[in-house]
Amino acid sequence: MESVTSPPSRRDQQRADTIAQIKAVARDQLTTAGPAAISLRAIARTMGMSAPALYRYFPGLDALVTALCADLYDELRRFMVARCDTLPETDMIGRLLTAARGFRLWAVRHRPEFTLMFASLVPGAVIAGPGCHSRDLDPEQEPYASMRRFSQVFGDMFHKVFHQSDAERGFTLRTPQPPPMTPGLREEIQRCATAIGADVPIEFGYAFHSFWIRLYGLVAMEVFGQLPVVQEAEALLDAELHDMAGQLGLNLTEFTASRAD
Amino acid sequence: MESVTSPPSRRDQQRADTIAQIKAVARDQLTTAGPAAISLRAIARTMGMSAPALYRYFPGLDALVTALCADLYDELRRFMVARCDTLPETDMIGRLLTAARGFRLWAVRHRPEFTLMFASLVPGAVIAGPGCHSRDLDPEQEPYASMRRFSQVFGDMFHKVFHQSDAERGFTLRTPQPPPMTPGLREEIQRCATAIGADVPIEFGYAFHSFWIRLYGLVAMEVFGQLPVVQEAEALLDAELHDMAGQLGLNLTEFTASRAD
DNA sequence: AGCGATAGTTAACGGTGTTCGCGCACGCGG
DNA sequence: CCGCGTGCGCGAACACCGTTAACTATCGCT
Numbered sequence: 001m002e003s004v005t006s007p008p009s010r011r012d013q014q015r016a017d018t019i020a021q022i023k024a025v026a027r028d029q030l031t032t033a034g035p036a037a038i039s040l041r042a043i044a045r046t047m048g049m050s051a052p053a054l055y056r057y058f059p060g061l062d063a064l065v066t067a068l069c070a071d072l073y074d075e076l077r078r079f080m081v082a083r084c085d086t087l088p089e090t091d092m093i094g095r096l097l098t099a100a101r102g103f104r105l106w107a108v109r110h111r112p113e114f115t116l117m118f119a120s121l122v123p124g125a126v127i128a129g130p131g132c133h134s135r136d137l138d139p140e141q142e143p144y145a146s147m148r149r150f151s152q153v154f155g156d157m158f159h160k161v162f163h164q165s166d167a168e169r170g171f172t173l174r175t176p177q178p179p180p181m182t183p184g185l186r187e188e189i190q191r192c193a194t195a196i197g198a199d200v201p202i203e204f205g206y207a208f209h210s211f212w213i214r215l216y217g218l219v220a221m222e223v224f225g226q227l228p229v230v231q232e233a234e235a236l237l238d239a240e241l242h243d244m245a246g247q248l249g250l251n252l253t254e255f256t257a258s259r260a261d
Numbered sequence: 262m263e264s265v266t267s268p269p270s271r272r273d274q275q276r277a278d279t280i281a282q283i284k285a286v287a288r289d290q291l292t293t294a295g296p297a298a299i300s301l302r303a304i305a306r307t308m309g310m311s312a313p314a315l316y317r318y319f320p321g322l323d324a325l326v327t328a329l330c331a332d333l334y335d336e337l338r339r340f341m342v343a344r345c346d347t348l349p350e351t352d353m354i355g356r357l358l359t360a361a362r363g364f365r366l367w368a369v370r371h372r373p374e375f376t377l378m379f380a381s382l383v384p385g386a387v388i389a390g391p392g393c394h395s396r397d398l399d400p401e402q403e404p405y406a407s408m409r410r411f412s413q414v415f416g417d418m419f420h421k422v423f424h425q426s427d428a429e430r431g432f433t434l435r436t437p438q439p440p441p442m443t444p445g446l447r448e449e450i451q452r453c454a455t456a457i458g459a460d461v462p463i464e465f466g467y468a469f470h471s472f473w474i475r476l477y478g479l480v481a482m483e484v485f486g487q488l489p490v491v492q493e494a495e496a497l498l499d500a501e502l503h504d505m506a507g508q509l510g511l512n513l514t515e516f517t518a519s520r521a522d
Numbered sequence: 523a524g525c526g527a528t529a530g531t532t533a534a535c536g537g538t539g540t541t542c543g544c545g546c547a548c549g550c551g552g
Numbered sequence: 553c554c555g556c557g558t559g560c561g562c563g564a565a566c567a568c569c570g571t572t573a574a575c576t577a578t579c580g581c582t
Binding site: 118120151189192212213214215220221226229230232240241252 | 376379380381412439440441442445446449457467470471473476477478481482487488489490491493496497499502504513514
């Protein structure tokens with residue numbers, strides 16, 4: 001709540017540069033040797049500094065990893081929207097497909113990063129307990145803000161594709177038939193949808209949620225080496241996307257074919 | 262290929278007991294403080310031993326974690342089949358549902374274990390590279406044998422439910438319509454299905470594979486704190502199972518209702 | 523010009539995996 | 553039943569790791 005943001009003084013600039021360099025070196029360690037290999041002493045070594053000096057910039061290793069993780073969410077989001085922006089605003093189906101394929105592509109190109117982001121959140125944060133993550137989960141804190149911005153990408157797209165007219169969309173959206181749900185589940189799905197800005201009826205809320213589960217499951221299994229189909233993973237993603245589109249009344253082959261005209 | 266298995270001498274017995282104790286202590290560390298907290302020195306400390314002594318039983322920390330991981334796959338499999346065995350042999354749909362719910366239940370009860378098994382395979386094994394895991398992946402080695410035995414549970418069930426008669430099954434199985442697939446994908450899905458012993462047509466091969474992706478995605482997201490719907494996760498699993506059953510022509514509500522008679 | 527905040531240093535503590543070399547003692551074979 | 557050998561455990565040591573404390577020098581602003 002600073003009413004006056006002080007101009008970035010010279011020191012602040014150098015400080016920002018150092019922080020960026022620290023994160024860059026950490027990112028390199030992550031890419032090269034995996035999440036467990038991020039080491040303060042090694043970072044300091046390659047930067048020509050002494051390890052305790054890094055504590056001027058981060059309160060500890062966990063904080064560094066958390067900040068790096070936040071950057072990765074932003075990078076992934078930017079990667080996805082950049083690819084989507086090559087398509088016209090009205091082609092929301094094309095943008096959704098591009099976002100999904102971009103999600104997988106970034107993940108398989110950056111397996112260690114994906115592991116850090118989606119399978120631990122923070123080292124040592126997966127400790128047991130129903131509330132899962134033992135970290136402070138102030139929902140406005142740094143990793144969560146980036147995660148929400150990332151989720152927002154799909155949320156906005158779902159919202160838009162639903163509120164498009166059939167003419168803009170290029171096909172008539174069919175209301176999927178959701179399975180029977182408990183009242184509590186219906187309420188929570190509705191709440192999650194509105195929280196993400198996707199103001200849609202429950203049938204679409206469930207469908208979109210289920211689609212996200214399928215996309216996440218496919219990508220996570222591929223990255224973690226759990227996917228039975230491993231060589232044709234990209235083709236499998238396309239098949240799954242076809243299948244999901246079909247549940248919304250869209251035949252993707254005809255769609256892309258007619259679009260190609 | 263030992264033609265004569267030497268009788269378990271007294272020494273071998275003690276050795277086996279020590280190995281079991283080491284893994285038990287490691288398991289306790291994993292459950293209590295997460296995968297990163299498994300420490301040889303701490304294990305030796307609580308066992309009243311010295312750290313290098315453990316090297317008489319495991320060539321290193323990675324080997325211990327790998328062996329522990331293999332045990333966990335067996336434990337998960339046993340948990341699932343034990344619950345399935347409370348149902349009659351002919352109720353394959355009920356067994357499939359029980360197996361899926363058991364998979365989730367074990368995962369949420371053992372989050373650190375699940376993380377170790379399904380999101381890293383072995384610490385430091387997620388290093389970049391197209392072939393993913395940098396470990397020796399001799400498919401008959403210890404972690405992979407247990408993984409295959411685990412996968413076999415679902416594979417057998419899929420095989421059986423498909424080859425059941427409609428009378429045994431209690432409903433007429435509808436052939437799902439798969440999305441268009443590339444020839445390579447069809448071939449690989451077929452190959453994976455036969456490798457797991459599920460000799461089924463491609464339509465069911467794709468459906469079962471997709472079901473496994475959805476189940477894995479749902480459970481992994483819940484364990485890793487990535488699921489939007491977090492409070493009603495169990496109800497969400499039931500909804501997803503309803504949805505998947507519906508794609509095979511089975512209305513689950515009627516099914517379980519008639520079964521309850 | 524001087525003062526204070528800031529960035530950097532070295533030393534040290536406790537922790538980790540791993541290797542080496544030694545000794546002891548226990549269980550097996552004669 | 554007894555000795556022998558082998559497997560077992562130990563301590564020391566090396567190279568890492570995160571983190572803290574005390575201290576210094578330098579840079580920037582007043």
